[in-house]
Amino acid sequence: MSKPEKLLDKKGLRLDGRKLDELRPIKMEVGVLSNADGSAYLEQGKNKVLAAVYGPKEVHPKHLALADRAILRCRYHMAPFSVEERKSPAPSRREIELSKVIREALEPAVFLEYYPRTAIDVFIEILQADGGTRCAGITTAALALADAGVPMRDLVVACAAGKIEGKLVLDLMDLEDKYGEADVPLAMMPGINAVTLLQMDGSLTLEEFQNAVKMAMEGCKQIYEEQKKALRARYIAIKEAINE
């Protein structure tokens, strides 16, 4: 795709009509796969993400197991048809790095010490990508972990903020990330105010960075409410159906 003329229009609205601090429309569903122990599906703008959790279960080969806690393994992977130009299914260096930082974003939330000598496997598949997929992946994976009954300190939620054409914006899509000036993905456990993922591409002054972090955290808090709603949805629907 070629570079668009402008990322912000005369009214200061973005290419998809959003305001600077507006999230893309978001939709979540829990328990979508029958084989996985826990699963979730998320749409955020054009992003389509599927996450599944298997475990805790015994680790094979045994030498990978830890005597005093579980290991968390994470695989972030993009489908070949998820991006504009078809991507080879083999894991790229980017996917390997993202698998690591996503794992490190989720680990602080999970009570790994409850299940020594086991592994908890998290799989994230990006079915369609439009910027911010590592954040969407983390949000979806946290839902899948809760659906699997894995005990957690808090849900992990993620959102990015950045700068385009001099203005700070929330939840960048692909074009904004590609042609903007900075992108700051952030993941946190809102209940205990702990940031578990923080990265940056681009260039920001200290003040801009502080504001970007604040903006990303605001976005996280909104998405966090949606996560809780999605976890409750199935049970509330059943209760309502009975009361009718």
Added chain:
Amino acid sequence: MISSIVSKVKQKQIAQLVANRKRIDGRGLTDYREIKVEAGIIERAEGSARVLLGKTQVLVGVKIDIGEPFSDIPDQGVLTVNAELVPLASPTFEPGPPDENSIELARVVDRGIRESKAIGLEDLCITPGKKVFVVFIDVYVLNHDGNLIDASALAALAALLNTKIYNYELKDDEIIRKPGYKPLPIRNYPIAITFGKINNQLIVDPWLEEEQVMDARLTMTIDKEGNICSIQKGGSGYFTTQQILEAAKIAKERATELRKLVVET
């Protein structure tokens, strides 16, 4: 159960039911599970479709690129099918390069499309010997509950029928995009019908536990004329000649029904 072994008690039940021409979920021996086909769900892809066959879920994305033709067939486009058994779909799928199962799945789906000439590869030629369209069909298994072949083949066909190529103009060897799209010309509609054999009985559309118990598998792909355009026998058991001929007859009938889910008659 975390394990993928089928318990002895269940194995006996499946076998007993099949002997009485019944199956665990109440289906007849030649009935399919409930099938749902959704086309166009990945807008980024040139074509896409998702098939739900019982609890089996397969997503197929079609991407179109421009590349060089093979030197021995310079006026034909290129078709390539790849299948991923991603680990989230089953506790038995490991991350890593495609194993023999995923390669077999891709090649069986490929054979059905290629041998039935569903895509006219000459239609994909831009400049003979230099530039052709390359069609990538990526089969993504999302949940494995048995019979990945039929679900994948059906999703691939639905995705192809959903596929659009952009309009273009050739100016001095340069490809210039023009506004608008045209649908990928599809000339045939191959449908795969898979059988399993349990206790010497043929069953259609084996579900996961039936697959773990059956001793052989037979897939027949039928084109729109009712001709068989590809066959694949799998598993370490065998079929008798009679069973093969019976399967062909059943496959022809079932294919007509399944085709209606994807193509309007």
Added chain:
Amino acid sequence: MKSLPTFFESKELVTPGDLLAEGDYIAGENTYQEDKKIFAERIGLVEYDNRKVRVVALRAFYIPRVGDVVIGMITEVGFNGWEVDINAPYTAILRASDVLERGFRPQKNDLLSILDIGDLVIAKVTAYDRGSNPVIKISEPGLGKISRGQLIKVTPTKIPRIIGRKGSMISMIKRETNCRITLGQNGLIIISGKTREDEQLAIMALRKVEDESHTSGLTDRIAEMIRKEKEGRRKNVQT
């Protein structure tokens, strides 16, 4: 007495990270304590019992407890015993010495003839700690190999609801469907009836309890559903 803050109503639905109480409280099952705050670890229904706060989990997996009756499937046959899948993060061990007479020297062939891969058993957990795999036994009346029936899996935390107060729910289902139902604390259930239809009806009832375990008036609704199904069947037979 000064009332300290709790943030939810009893039996309200909570999710991981929800702040349940602050102050002088004790963290019970599926909750944890940080400073003076009690948080939920899993999705479930919160219960306040005096000073204790706990969550009855709606999504959880089974962790073995000594004394639990569990249903399992043999996955490996070794020289000294069997490995059994009991739907827990850890494989259970069934020792040959539990099954065979003392002084008998087990050889692999003999073990296979007693219990083979794929066999189902009802067993009891005799030992389990963090450092080793759970140990089970089948050498007690009521335990042993299962030879028939249908096996279903439910979330283990729902087993108490399936049992019901003083066993009222499970007795009702057994009576109305005419089925033998064995409940494993690990969430596995064996249903054995005279006909497949009876077994299917019992399974339907059990699944409904699992889905609606967070609601009230469940026993009556299940009884009503079973009654309707049986009536529907009678009508079908008559026509």
